[in-house]
Amino acid sequence: MTVRIIGFNLSHDSSACLVEDGAIRSALALERTTRVKRGTVPLHAYAAAMADLTGALLSDAGLSPADIDLWITTSTESRDEAEEAGLSRVLGLLVPPERSVHLPHPGHHLAHASAAFHSSGFDEAAALVIDAYGSLIGTGRERESAFHFSGGKAPTLVLRTVRDAERAAGHRRDGETWLPLRMSGVGEIYRVITLALGFRESGTVYDDAGKTMGLASYGKPLSSDPMFMDLLPDGGLSFDRFPDTLLELGLAVREGDELRLVPRAPGAPYTRFHHDLAAQVQAEFEEACLHLTRHVLETTGSRSLVAAGGSFLNSTLNTRLLRETPIDRLFVFPAATDDGNAAGAALYAYHHLMDRTPAPGPALQHVYLGPSRTEGRDLMPLAEQWQLTARRLDGPQAVARAAARAIADGEIVGWFQDRAEFGPRSLGARSILCHPGLPGMKDRLNARVKFRESFRPFAGSVLAEHAADYFDMPTAESPFMLLVCPVLPEQRERVAEIAHIDGTCRIQTVDESTPGPFRSLLEAFEEATGLPLVLNTSFNLRGMPIVERPEEAVDCLYGARLDRLFIGDLVIDPPDLGALCPVAVQDEGRWSADRVAAAGNAAARAGLPQDSAALLDLADGSRSMREIAGKLGTDPDPAVDLALDLRRLGLLNWAGVPRIAPPALPAAQYLPDSAA
Numbered sequence: 001m002t003v004r005i006i007g008f009n010l011s012h013d014s015s016a017c018l019v020e021d022g023a024i025r026s027a028l029a030l031e032r033t034t035r036v037k038r039g040t041v042p043l044h045a046y047a048a049a050m051a052d053l054t055g056a057l058l059s060d061a062g063l064s065p066a067d068i069d070l071w072i073t074t075s076t077e078s079r080d081e082a083e084e085a086g087l088s089r090v091l092g093l094l095v096p097p098e099r100s101v102h103l104p105h106p107g108h109h110l111a112h113a114s115a116a117f118h119s120s121g122f123d124e125a126a127a128l129v130i131d132a133y134g135s136l137i138g139t140g141r142e143r144e145s146a147f148h149f150s151g152g153k154a155p156t157l158v159l160r161t162v163r164d165a166e167r168a169a170g171h172r173r174d175g176e177t178w179l180p181l182r183m184s185g186v187g188e189i190y191r192v193i194t195l196a197l198g199f200r201e202s203g204t205v206y207d208d209a210g211k212t213m214g215l216a217s218y219g220k221p222l223s224s225d226p227m228f229m230d231l232l233p234d235g236g237l238s239f240d241r242f243p244d245t246l247l248e249l250g251l252a253v254r255e256g257d258e259l260r261l262v263p264r265a266p267g268a269p270y271t272r273f274h275h276d277l278a279a280q281v282q283a284e285f286e287e288a289c290l291h292l293t294r295h296v297l298e299t300t301g302s303r304s305l306v307a308a309g310g311s312f313l314n315s316t317l318n319t320r321l322l323r324e325t326p327i328d329r330l331f332v333f334p335a336a337t338d339d340g341n342a343a344g345a346a347l348y349a350y351h352h353l354m355d356r357t358p359a360p361g362p363a364l365q366h367v368y369l370g371p372s373r374t375e376g377r378d379l380m381p382l383a384e385q386w387q388l389t390a391r392r393l394d395g396p397q398a399v400a401r402a403a404a405r406a407i408a409d410g411e412i413v414g415w416f417q418d419r420a421e422f423g424p425r426s427l428g429a430r431s432i433l434c435h436p437g438l439p440g441m442k443d444r445l446n447a448r449v450k451f452r453e454s455f456r457p458f459a460g461s462v463l464a465e466h467a468a469d470y471f472d473m474p475t476a477e478s479p480f481m482l483l484v485c486p487v488l489p490e491q492r493e494r495v496a497e498i499a500h501i502d503g504t505c506r507i508q509t510v511d512e513s514t515p516g517p518f519r520s521l522l523e524a525f526e527e528a529t530g531l532p533l534v535l536n537t538s539f540n541l542r543g544m545p546i547v548e549r550p551e552e553a554v555d556c557l558y559g560a561r562l563d564r565l566f567i568g569d570l571v572i573d574p575p576d577l578g579a580l581c582p583v584a585v586q587d588e589g590r591w592s593a594d595r596v597a598a599a600g601n602a603a604a605r606a607g608l609p610q611d612s613a614a615l616l617d618l619a620d621g622s623r624s625m626r627e628i629a630g631k632l633g634t635d636p637d638p639a640v641d642l643a644l645d646l647r648r649l650g651l652l653n654w655a656g657v658p659r660i661a662p663p664a665l666p667a668a669q670y671l672p673d674s675a676a
Contacts, residue, residue: 002020002021003020003021003022003069003070003350003354004018004019004020004063004067004068004069004070005018005019005020005068005069005070005071005072005346005349005350006018006019006054006057006058006068006070006071006072006346007019007071007072007073007074007341007342007343007344007345007346007347007349008050008054008071008072008073008074008088008091008342008345009073009074009075009111009338009339009340009341009342009345010050010073010074010075010077010087010090010091011074011075011076011077011108011338011341012038012039012040012206012338013029013030013031013038013039013337013338013339014029014030014039014046014050014338014339015027015028015029015030015039015053015335015338015339015340015341015342015343016028016030016050016053016054016057016342017057017342017343017345017346017422018057018058018061018063018346019343019346019347019349019350021350022118022347022350022351022359022361022362023361023362024119024343024346024347024364024369024422025061025369026057026060026061026369026370026371027057027335027342027343027369027370027422028053028056028057028369028370028371028420028422028548029335029339029422030049030050030053031545032370032420032545032546032548033049033052033053033056033548033663034049034663034665035544035545035548035552035662035663036545037201037206037543037544037545038201038206039339041665042668044666044668044669045665045666046090047090047091047092047094048665048666049663049665050091050094051091051092051094052663052665054094056371057371059371060371060372065094065096068099069099070099070100070101070349070350070353070354071088071095071096071099071100071101072100072101072102072103072345072346072348072349072353073087073088073090073091073095073100073102073345074087074103074107074108074111074341074342074344074345075087075090075108075135076108076133076134076135076136076141076338077135077136078105078106078107078135078136079105079136080105081102081104081105083105084102084103084104084105084107085100085102087102088100088102101349101353103345103348105135106134106135106136106137106142107135107345108134108135108142108338108341109129109131109134109135109142109145109160109309110145110147110155110344110348111341111344111345111348112129112131112134112145112308112309112333112336112340112341112344113127113128113129113145113146113147113149113155113306113308113344114155114344114345114347114348114351114352115308115333115335115340115341115343115344115347116306116307116308116331116332116333116344117147117149117155117306117360117361118344118347118348118350118351118360118361119331119333119343119347119361119363119364120304120306120329120331120360120361120363120364121331121360121361121362121363121364122149122304122306122329122331122360123150123151123360124148124149124150124151124302124304125148125149125302125304125305125306125329125331126146126147126148126149126158126296126297126299126300126302126304126305126306127146127147127148127149127155127305127306127307127308128144128145128146128159128292128293128296128305128306128307128309129142129144129145129146129147129307129308129309130144130186130187130289130292130307130309130311130312131187131309131310131311131337131338132185132187132188132191132310133163133185133187133188136165137162139164139165140162140163140164140165141162141163141164141165142160142161142162143161143162143163143184143185143187143188144159144160144161144185144186144292145157145159145160145161146158146159146160146292146296146299146300148300148302149306151358151359151360152357152358152359153358154352154358155352158296158299158300159292159295159296159299161184161185161236161237163183163184163185163188164180164182164184166180172205176260176261177195177260177261177263178258178259178260178261179192179243179246179252179258179259179260179261180257180258180259181243181254181257181258181259182239182240182243183239183242183243184239185239186229186237186285186288186289186292186311187309187310187311188239189228189229189239189242189281189284189285190209190212190281190285190311191207191209192242192246192261193212193228193251193277193278193281194207194208194209194211194212194281195207195261195263196246196251196252196261196262196263196264196277197211197212197215197263197264197274197277197278198263198264198265198266198268199211199212201543209310209313209314210313211453211456212278212281212282213278213282213314213315213316214455214456214457214500215270215274215275215278215455216275216278216279216281216282216283217279217457217500217501217502217504218270218275218278218279218455218501219272219274219275219276219277219278219279219280220275220276220279221276221279221280221283222276222277222279222280223280226241226284227241227245227280227284228241228242228245228280228281228284229242229284229285229287229288231287231288231291234295235291235292235294235295235296235298235299236295237288237291237292243259246259246261247259249277250262251263270455282314282316285311285314285317286314286316286317286320289311289317289321290317290320290321290324290325293305293321293325294325294326297325297326297327303326303327303328303329304327304328304329304330305321305325305327305329305330305331306330306331306332306333307321307330307331307332307333307336308332308333308336308340308344309336309337310336310337310338311336312332312333312336312482313336313337313424313482315481315482315483315484315506316484316504318330318332318482318483318484319474319483319484319485322474322475322483323474330475332480332482333364334364334367334421334422334423334425334480334482335367335422335423335424336423336482337424339422339423340422340423343422347361365513366427366479366513366514366515367421367422367423367425367427367480368417368418368419368420368421368427368429368515368516369419369420369421369422370419370420370421370422370429370548371419372418372419373418373419373420373548373549373550374416374417374418374550374567374568375418377550377568379550379567379568379569379570380392380570382550382551382554383554383570383572385658386554386555386557386558386657386658387575387656387657388554388557388572388573388574388575389572389573390570390571390572390573391570391571392569392570393569393570393571394569395569396516396517396520396569397517397520398569399517399566399568399569399571400517400518400520400521400523400524401520401521401524402566402571403415403433403521403524403564403566403571404521404522404524404525404527404528405524405528406563406564406566407433407434407435407525407534408435408525408528408529410434410435410438410441411434411563411564412432412433412434412441412444412445412449412561412562412563413432413433413434413562413563413564413565413566414431414432414539414553414556414557414562414564414565414566414567415428415430415431415432415433415518415521415539415566416429416430416539416547416550416553416565416566416567416568417429417430417516417517417518418516418568420546420548423480424538424546425459425480425481425482425508425538426536426537426538426539426546427461427479427480427481427508427518427536428461428508428510428514428516428518428519428521428536429516429518430538430539430540430546430547430548431461431518431536431537431538431539432445432449432450432536432537432538432539432562433461433521433534433535433536434497434534434535435497435529435534435535436460436495436496436497436498436531436533436534436535437493437494437495437496437497437529437531438497439496439497440497441497441535442458442497442498442535445458445535445537447641448560448561448641448644449541449560449561449562450537450540450541450542450560451541451542451560451644451645451648452542455501457498457500457501457505457506458497458498458506458535458536458537459481459498459505459506459507459508459535459536459537460495460498460505460506460507460508460533460534460535460536461481461507461508461510461518461522461533461534461536462507462508462509462510462522462532462533463509463510463511463519463522463523463526463532463533464476464477464479464509464510464511465511466526466532466533467507467509469488469491469532470487470488470491470495470532470533471485471486471487471488471505471507472485472486472487472488473485473507476509477509477511478507478508478509479508479509479510479511479514480508481506481507481508481536483506483507484500484504484505484506484507485504485505485507486503486504486505487499487503487504487505489503494531495531495533497535498533498535508536510522521534522534539553539556540556541556541559541560541648542648543648544648550567550568551660552660553565553567554567554572555660557572557574557575558575558577558580558647558654558657559644559647559648560644561574561577561641561644562574575657577625577640577643577644578624578625578626578629578636578640579624579625579626580624580625580654580655580657581621581622581623581624581625581654581655581656582615582619582621582623582625582628582643582646582647582652582653582654582655583619583620583621583652583653583654583655584616584617584619584620584651584652585650585651585652585653611632611634611642612642612646614632615628615632615639615642615643615646615652616646616651616652618631618632619643619652621655622655625639625640625643628643
């Protein structure tokens with residue numbers, strides 16, 4: 001008899017997951033369906049948003065809530081066993097009380113560890129969890145944790161460090177970021193430095209740690225000695241020096257019993273100090289994680305490691321784990337941040353809360369786990385609705401060949417396949433792809449498509465059997481893009497656009513078991529160019545979640561300089577951006593610079609640049625971009641680039657072009673006083 005379990009994560013990166021007979025059948029993060037970064041929708045709409053997400057997964061599987069045997073929920077905010085058991089009440093009537101089970105408290109890190117072990121296919125392993133914070137424990141919170149899993153037994157706790165509950169970095173008040181006088185935790189320290197560098201996710205209170213990892217390669221550590229974290233002989237860590245270091249570096253000032261962070265000013269350039277600061281925290285972060293890993297392996301006697309928690313999205317760290325610790329096997333859960341805990345909770349329930357002998361779960365083969373978005377749907381009417389020219393191709397192989405030809409010709413293409421990836425990496429279902437060897441592709445992609453910083457690196461997706469021909473691999477496979485490896489010196493010129501400044505690249509290996517036509521695209525690209533790999537980045541614009549539905553992918557043709565969109569069995573051409581007529585978003589008859597600040601555009605907080613304001617003044621919906629460029633005394637191309645960025649920030653639309661309706665969630669009953 002088939003056993004089906006739904007798991008939920010209710011902290012940031014909220015998500016839902018369907019587990020069937022111990023295997024993940026479908027899963028998706030809330031940000032993909034709500035279009036709100038990190039899934040932080042308003043509280044009054046949260047239960048409805050989670051119900052919509054769950055309904056999408058169930059409907060796609062041909063199931064109803066009555067078909068689910070168990071429901072389980074996890075969050076960072078439960079304080080004891082009773083609150084762990086009552087988490088499902090947050091979702092109202094969605095979860096039947098008689099079929100609700102719960103994790104033992106504290107459950108957050110246990111869910112992380114369960115996701116990693118029960119998806120690894122290993123029969124035994126040490127499980128290490130490192131993130132910014134976990135469940136509440138009395139007056140503290142989980143900091144770093146480790147467990148030992150083996151077949152036929154419940155997991156054994158082997159390490160638990162606790163930090164004060166009120167010491168979460170990044171508390172915002174009056175527009176400032178405030179810190180406690182004492183801080184602890186590997187993830188916490190990395191987060192503070194990330195915020196000091198000015199890397200905050202647009203529209204959220206969360207840091208954007210991936211930028212710190214990318215910037216670190218441009219610098220050298222400020223000191224050969226630790227400045228933030230000390231390694232202790234017993235396998236532990238000390239963070240006592242960190243606040244004084246912040247003060248000495250001018251990154252914080254003391255005000256009473258708090259520290260006020262002094263981050264890089266919005267829009268300010270990156271100096272050598274910023275490069276070296278990033279390098280310092282990255283180096284100490286890696287050494288601290290290696291130190292903890294060696295301690296956990298020695299404690300458990302295991303040579304297999306599974307890992308989860310946001311720290312393990314740091315792909316440079318993962319490569320060092322394979323090279324520098326005594327492990328034979330490593331598995332990092334692809335959805336390593338809190339979205340993966342929906343899967344972890346459901347897998348724990350299946351293996352440890354049912355009347356059955358615990359056993360290892362099947363190895364996770366892929367993460368194309370979102371609901372179907374194109375199968376059985378004719379997308380031609382969508383292209384017509386958006387006034388775009390589309391051509392139907394003869395099946396997935398034809399689509400793959402056509403996309404490979406376009407990339408070989410130097411085009412930047414959107415690549416949208418049926419089911420989205422679970423987790424933050426685009427692995428060939430929601431990707432932007434281009435040539436890894438044509439000079440200028442990286443800069444063009446950063447500046448005119450992704451609208452992001454020039455120092456940000458891009459990943460490479462490579463046919464698995466050729467990975468070792470291009471990269472110094474510590475292991476044969478990297479299917480979930482969780483390793484950073486050196487590009488072989490003899491290949492760097494051929495694939496220069498995916499080689500970071502330090503000569504490394506984040507890698508996805510694509511083997512014959514990968515579902516869908518992505519491998520066929522790589523094979524066709526190799527046939528056309530001799531290169532068995534492409535540059536791969538997530539299909540989104542800066543500050544936005546990765547696209548989930550076809551409508552969002554089509555909208556990107558109007559929001560960035562993509563040369564082509566391949567979606568389902570269609571190839572869709574972009575519009576003539578110079579012929580479009582912009583119209584400013586109105587606020588009481590005028591465009592509002594406050595909208596820019598709300599979108600997180602740092603430069604606009606000090607006032608819109610003059611050329612942006614001038615363009616918006618001319619954007620009345622009747623003039624084309626070419627006409628506006630003439631009035632501004634500039635060429636159409638830079639004017640269009642400026643308009644695209646204003647559109648991304650919500651200040652400008654195109655007249656006569658459809659707009660994507662926001663998710664239909666409950667409206668607030670009352671407006672805040674400031675909006676009344």
